[in-house]
Amino acid sequence: MSIRTRTTPVTVVALAAGLALAAVTPALAGTTSVAARPAAATTAQGDPRNVTQRVGDFYGAYIDAVHDHEDPASGADAKALRDFYLSASARRKVSAWERKNHADGILFAQNVPVKWKVAYTGSGMGHATSRVTLTWSDGAHPQVTRIDVQSDLTTRKITDLKPAE
Known part of the structure; x- marks a missing residue:
């Protein structure tokens, strides 16, 4: 060879x-x-003095906590978020709604949305109103619901939540 x-x-x-x-x-x-190449990293910013930003911060953190329901800390996290961001009267109203409807009184649902966004809709008499839009599915025609959230401009606490009409 x-x-x-x-x-x-x-x-x-x-x-x-x-x-x-x-x-x-x-x-x-x-x-x-x-x-x-993957898309560039998303950036975020905030201002703790802005009540609409605070509503967004609350809903983002709250949805993260209830979405991770298998984490033993998630229930405590969700309660702590409610205690921090909601006024005492709003917490009582949410609790009453939950007892009556057997669902989450922050999301007005029994499940967890896949996306959320918050927009300022107005202010007056010491309060600001934000509209929270919750998206429940992906795809071409996702289901969405809306919640009107009222915040006190002095304390920045959420004072009322109700499904938007």
Whole structure:
């Protein structure tokens, strides 16, 4: 057997390995094409003096807590959030609604939304109103519900919640 016949299979294997390495090296180095790169990181900001922002902070944290119901701390977290963000009278109203309806009085539902957003809708007489939109499913025609949330401008506590009409 000649040297040439023995080196041909070795050359083919080495060439295949080199091509495979050349194909994966950019991905491992993080130099993939622009189309294959993930979207830029989302940023968030807030202002604790803004009552609409606080309503958004509350709903975001509350939904996170009830969504993670398998975490032993989630129930305590949800209660602590209610205690911090809601006035005493709002907590009583929510509790009464929950006893009557056997559902969550913050979300006005028995399940947890997949998305939420909050928008300022007006203010007057020392209160601001925000509209919370809860999205319950993904897809082309997701189900949404809306909640009107009233906040005290002085304490920034949520003083009333009711399903929007």
